[in-house]
Amino acid sequence: MNTLTDNSLMLRVKAGDLDKMGLLFERYNRPLFAFFYHMTHKRDVSEDLVQNVFYRMLKYKHAFTGEGEFRTWMYHLARNILNDSVKQNRSSDHYDVSEMADKLGGGTLADEGFEKREDVDFLHKAMAGLSDDYREVLVLSRFQEMKYDEIAKVLNINEGTVKVRVHRALGELKKKFFTNERR
Amino acid sequence: MKDDKDMSCEHAKDKLEDWLHNDLDKADRLSVDKHLAECVNCQEEFAADKQLWESLAKMKVPEPREEMRVNFYAMLDNFKAAEATNKPFSFQTLIEKLRDIVLPQWTVQVAFSLLLVGLGWVIGNKTSQNNVSSTAYQQQIETLATQVEDMKSNMMLALIENPSATERLRAVSYTSDITHADEKVIDALFTTLNNDPNVNVRLVALEALTQFAKDAAVREGLVKSLALQDSPMVQVALADVMVKLQEKGSVKELRKLLDKEGLNDLVKNKIEQTIKDLS
Numbered sequence: 001m002n003t004l005t006d007n008s009l010m011l012r013v014k015a016g017d018l019d020k021m022g023l024l025f026e027r028y029n030r031p032l033f034a035f036f037y038h039m040t041h042k043r044d045v046s047e048d049l050v051q052n053v054f055y056r057m058l059k060y061k062h063a064f065t066g067e068g069e070f071r072t073w074m075y076h077l078a079r080n081i082l083n084d085s086v087k088q089n090r091s092s093d094h095y096d097v098s099e100m101a102d103k104l105g106g107g108t109l110a111d112e113g114f115e116k117r118e119d120v121d122f123l124h125k126a127m128a129g130l131s132d133d134y135r136e137v138l139v140l141s142r143f144q145e146m147k148y149d150e151i152a153k154v155l156n157i158n159e160g161t162v163k164v165r166v167h168r169a170l171g172e173l174k175k176k177f178f179t180n181e182r183r
Numbered sequence: 184m185k186d187d188k189d190m191s192c193e194h195a196k197d198k199l200e201d202w203l204h205n206d207l208d209k210a211d212r213l214s215v216d217k218h219l220a221e222c223v224n225c226q227e228e229f230a231a232d233k234q235l236w237e238s239l240a241k242m243k244v245p246e247p248r249e250e251m252r253v254n255f256y257a258m259l260d261n262f263k264a265a266e267a268t269n270k271p272f273s274f275q276t277l278i279e280k281l282r283d284i285v286l287p288q289w290t291v292q293v294a295f296s297l298l299l300v301g302l303g304w305v306i307g308n309k310t311s312q313n314n315v316s317s318t319a320y321q322q323q324i325e326t327l328a329t330q331v332e333d334m335k336s337n338m339m340l341a342l343i344e345n346p347s348a349t350e351r352l353r354a355v356s357y358t359s360d361i362t363h364a365d366e367k368v369i370d371a372l373f374t375t376l377n378n379d380p381n382v383n384v385r386l387v388a389l390e391a392l393t394q395f396a397k398d399a400a401v402r403e404g405l406v407k408s409l410a411l412q413d414s415p416m417v418q419v420a421l422a423d424v425m426v427k428l429q430e431k432g433s434v435k436e437l438r439k440l441l442d443k444e445g446l447n448d449l450v451k452n453k454i455e456q457t458i459k460d461l462s
Contacts, residue, residue, distance in 0.1 A: 018263050025255050033247040047251040058262050142239045
């Protein structure tokens with residue numbers, strides 16, 4: 001079904017069939033929300049940011065050429081929107097560890113794969129301790145399951161840089177996680 | 184040969200992320216696995232990374248609330264409405280506009296001459312509009328004038344039966360301002376001319392009727408009036424009007440008048456002179 005690819009849908013939106021954006025929303029609102037949630041750890045903020053991404057895609061629909069992948073374009077916009085919002089609201093938009101801990105307090109997140117709930121807490125803390133650049137590549141790589149070449153396009157850097165950054169981010173996370181765990 | 188087959192620790196670490204992603208081709212995968220089987224350090228490190236990597240996947244993300252979807256569709260509707268009213272602004276039209284701006288010299292000249300023609304047209308239009316407005320002004324004045332005339336006619340008709348001779352005189356004098364007298368006015372004037380007890384009023388009425396002598400009916404009425412008048416002054420005045428109008432049809436009536444008994448000698452002479460002038 002060639003007519004239902006992301007790109008063809010977005011091209012139809014561009015041509016004026018704005019209702020097709022609804023289909024793209026249904027496909028991507030959760031992954032996008034997850035991206036923003038991993039980056040900000042705030043549900044309200046993440047929901048607003050998702051809305052912003054779709055608004056911006058409508059507003060700048062003429063800029064979509066269909067040469068690149070829709071998903072790449074969308075995350076590129078998403079990342080810019082996130083950066084803008086962080087700049088606007090520097091203190092509050094950072095990964096908020098105390099808020100996160102509250103949310104985890106009564107949860108059952110530790111059930112599968114983790115022996116202790118503390119592990120999850122430590123992992124969250126470790127993620128929160130990473131720089132935005134490192135956290136970003138890990139989120140895109142691990143949670144959005146993007147390949148390095150796609151991440152490179154989203155971030156507008158070359159693939160080699162992405163690979164190095166993921167490697168260092170993972171090293172940093174490991175260091176934080178295991179040192180925290182031992183304390 | 185052996186070095187090529189066996190992977191170094193560094194080489195293996197280079198493949199770590201791809202290994203975690205399960206993104207290695209079969210040959211690389213076998214090489215990494217072989218190295219891990221032999222190198223305890225790497226084995227520990229890879230195991231730790233794998234644990235971490237798997238743990239990351241366990242980090243739960245809450246579901247976005249239903250409001251997000253509702254808000255999205257509301258935004259989409261608003262956008263569609265705005266787009267419908269704002270009409271197509273596309274990149275294409277922007278480019279076309281830009282191209283229009285950056286056009287070669289001759290188009291500027293053509294545009295300038297078009298501008299001059301346009302300016303001429305606008306000025307011409309403006310002045311003709313002035314003409315239009317001045318004729319409109321004229322029309323307004325004309326309607327005002329006819330309204331005044333109508334009013335005077337009404338005044339005349341109201342006053343002409345007034346018992347005071349002075350008022351009746353004034354009534355008749357109103358007709359001097361009337362250019363197009365209607366039947367009512369003419370009738371009133373003839374009634375006055377033939378029946379008014381005051382000679383002066385009758386004379387003024389005659390003067391007034393002379394104005395409308397272009398009308399055949401008025402001339403006929405004047406001729407008939409000759410037989411009805413008994414005042415010498417009015418008879419003479421009527422005779423003068425007949426000469427003035429060169430009304431040859433009046434000769435017959437004038438002769439009748441000569442046959443009338445008790446006619447003033449002065450009037451007789453005047454009538455005879457009039458008949459001579461007309462025939």
